[in-house]
């Protein structure tokens with residue numbers, strides 16, 4: 001069931017996920033499109049998330065945004081960053097502290113070289129989401145180095161938990177706190193409205209193809225069951241509950257929105273296994289998340305290897 005509508009406030013709205021930042025020329029959303037988008041969200045009872053560009057927006061757009069409850073996703077460098085509900089940054093704009101969740105977009109190589117730079121932020125920001133911009137290039141030779149970086153981060157998180165902090169890092173702490181899948185939900189629980197008045201499965205698809213309807217013609221998601229977990233033959237048997245299960249990445253790498261790539265699965269399983277270790281290590285210091293079951297030990301990194309048991 002749809003729950004969220006993401007509205008891009010500009011053709012050059014920032015990326016807060018795997019897809020590349022738009023290279024479109026900045027062009028703010030027309031006021032009538034924004035108004036109709038807000039009306040659509042109200043009639044469908046959807047929560048709104050507005051995505052901002054790097055630069056300024058017309059005052060009329062900024063005022064219209066304030067006519068309804070919403071969250072603001074903004075670049076850390078935005079002139080309005082103080083109003084953000086989620087800050088998006090790269091290594092160059094990584095804040096020293098933050099009172100809202102932070103999304104760090106990074107290549108794997110930069111992450112491996114610089115992950116220790118996020119240690120200070122872990123203890124002060126309410127949440128840090130690390131999002132890889134080049135998941136498709138993850139190779140099996142990188143398994144051990146990624147594992148090492150997760151282990152070092154887990155060591156820091158353990159230290160913080162023992163010192164009575166509650167850091168949240170999507171790569172490690174989400175899985176400890178989940179009993180079921182909690183994925184992105186693009187095309188299922190959320191859709192995106194672009195400034196051209198068309199709906200898309202997620203911001204990654206904006207500007208490509210016809211989309212999934214428009215404000216004028218209404219919403220029309222072809223084969224919409226394919227975006228649901230129960231129509232994802234591998235994911236529905238998987239327990240990497242924190243995995244984004246990115247449909248855009250899946251379609252890009254396997255040509256099917258409901259068939260994940262090896263890269264996505266192996267990275268998510270390395271994180272799952274590191275979360276297992278972290279949970280067990282924190283529990284050596286005392287009672288921790290007593291309501292959560294232990295995370296099982298498994299002998300695979302890609303659920304595709306177990307397909308004969310599931311399919």
Ligand code: SF4
Nearest residue numbers: 235238243260265268
């Ligand atoms: S790890 Fe792979 S199978 Fe599991 S939820 Fe993620 S994409 Fe689906």
